Amino acid sequence: MDGLRCGSCGASFPMDDPRWRCSCGGLLDIRFTARFDPERIARRKPTMWRYREALPIGNDAAVVSFDEGMTPLVPVDIGPGGMFLKLEQLFPSGSYKDRGASVLVSKARELGIGRIVEDSSGNAGCAIAAYAAKAGIRCEILVPESTSPGKLAQILMYGAELTRVPGSREDTAAAAMAAASTTYYASHSWNPFFFQGTKTFAFEVWEQLGFRAPDTLLLPTGNGTLLIGSFIGFSELAEAGLIDRVPRHVAVQAKRCAPLYEMFRDGLGSPPSVRGGETITEGVAIAAPVRWAEIMEIVRRTGGEVVAADDGEVEEALWLLGRRGIYVEPTSALPVAAYLSTPSLRAGTVVAPLTGHGLKATEKMLKIAKKG
């Protein structure tokens, strides 16, 4: 039956229950049979909502959309071969998080929710604030004090209430959870509707490759919102008989804050506690990803890996992309850095998203540019 299901205790809840976690504290997932009608899909506008029957929003009038998605998938010749890059930085708020925000805020509107709260390293906050503004939903965004000024300006201009929290990314998450006790938690890591949006990444890649799956996906991973969404999407395509197998999902972390990489490398049963060092890849600097077990299971089941790149490798990847006319924020260059440093990632058709726009991180980019 369709609905919300707890991954810890197995409890089920109706799809319209405005809860973001189980009463046992466990993470919720969505049970929903995605349907695909290739003829109808082909007739619709080139947006992520063309896969309408695969998205768990009942009421068309609730949909909050800027006609986003269907970002270009372009072959790029980099070093030892070629890969496809999906230009996710071209979303309305400048990052792929708009996929999740569009579906999550649509759900909030369908539920009649008037106020939401979200915490973010920046981009998810921008995306939720943008879609909340479009939906006329009041929105509070909490970010760590270190978040790039470009993202802060964006959140403010969308009219959200912005709170900068001193301390680590985890301190911000704790403050948001406290605020969420009285409002709806539009969290990109907890709220399962976010992943129902990020899964459209998989549908688009499938369609853009001529209705086939790639061999390998390289995904920058902190909380894993794109990695998990991609896995859900490709799994739904496989369940519908549209692809033979789910591609290999490779998680790419930032070496200075890499709990999942260390867990994978050292064969540990759970993520080690890491002290997140400063990194230019602020988007994935997550010391304690709540869905770590799900991420590791996806990597294992698809025959993937967890790899990590350091800031120096990311800077090189940024230069390489820049010289090909592509300007993205540092976090987004992680998959390219991993591709260049790790030969085992290069077999077959390789796809990576470019997750966030370079204009979001002007200060960081300028420092790199000046170094030459």
Ligand SMILES: Cc1ncc(COP(=O)(O)O)c(C=O)c1O
């Ligand atoms: C530009 C960019 N890329 C990748 C990510 C990684 O997303 P996640 O933490 O959900 O794995 C983020 C997260 O904020 C981001 O901002």
Ligand SMILES: [Zn+2]
């Ligand atoms: Zn439970």
